[in-house]
Amino acid sequence: MERESFQMLEFKPKIVGFLCNWCGYAAADLAGNLRRLYKVNLRIVRVMCSGRVDPINIMSAFLNGADGVLIVGCHPGDCHYINGNYKAKAKVVLVKKLLSEIGINPDRLHIDWASAGEGDRFSSIVNNFVDRITKMGPLFSIGGW
């Protein structure tokens, strides 16, 4: 019983990951096939392109209790749809500005690149991000999802 209540106090961040179908999601798939471990705090949403992730998706995630949002797309120049990842990058730049203006740490939003062959890189991106959010503490979620 004591052990259980101790576990409840431990902060387990909830992270929403928007992964692009062609690179990020494939990399997550490969990481699974290669048996690379990455933390389970990530809830994956597959999108066709990282450029499809609208600021409203990011903000809805935060509003509904996410502690961090991770976007993974193709490497710059490698986008399946020519320049979707540049659009994603530009959106992230703008949303980070908004977040810092209303007093939320902009590092809670992160965009990174991983190609379909980089399962290792993907797992390290996720692990680093989860560690960073764990250090920051909860945004405002306490209960489970």
Add this chain to the structure above:
Amino acid sequence: MHHKKLSVAFFPLTTCSGCENAILDIWRLLSDNLTEDIIDIVYSPLLTDFEEPANVDVGIVTGSLRLLEDYDKLLKWRMKSKILIAFGSCSCYGGLPGLLNILNISNVLKDVYGCNKDLISEEYDLPKLSEYIRPLHELVKIDMAVPGCPPPRKIILNLLNSLTGDAPFKLLNKSLCMECPLNTGENKLVKDIKRFSLQPVDLNHCFLEQGVLCLGPVTLSGCDARCIKSNTPCRGCLGPLNGIDEAAFKFLSSLASAASYDVNNIEKLKTIRDLTGLLYRFTLPSSKLFSIKREVKNYE
């Protein structure tokens, strides 16, 4: 036409009185029939010197809920009026004063008056400020909302026509770009980011294409592009278009797409100053961004 004479009262909350002035401005244009036989202004602290009436047909509320006593006033006025109209962006969305919602109100008082909140209220017996500004519809039922800062002429005329029973009051759900004289209809590329007041701008071309951020694409039309005709980009006073989820985010999204055809532009986006003030100049208290902010604060 036989209309019952409508008793109309103007109820000011914390306001700059610009909305009353907008109505005064239009009074000359109306026929004498309308002003004398149909509409009877029974109460307006700015225009007349009458006592507050017991009951009115139409109550027009202007201003925002900045002071704590405004909440009591609003509830009282809701009971007094058959139709309650939120007039102006302050009452519809929270308005310019609502921008203070992103700051801590006691810090603001400290900055402005050099002392803290309690000190001001106790020593000088001044009205207490509410912690946040909220749009009126969160507190009471609003029958009509007339946005604009101040509401443009055409919309006020529509409102008066609808009050006298000729037509229902409706805002046209079209973007300002549809009536903008600078809109050429071509795809826009944002080539640079400029600050309007500091850098030279060509006034005969779309502001957005030159990199001056203009909220036209996500703002309701109905003002005949009055700011643009006076050589100023749109600040979004008529509020967001209906039917899209958080217009400001849509604007960010389209700005990002229009600017990121060139990689170097992404760095330029970082130079935009005061993004909240730009996107939510009149609408912060009724926005999703503010609900996130409020949640964060509640949690802390």
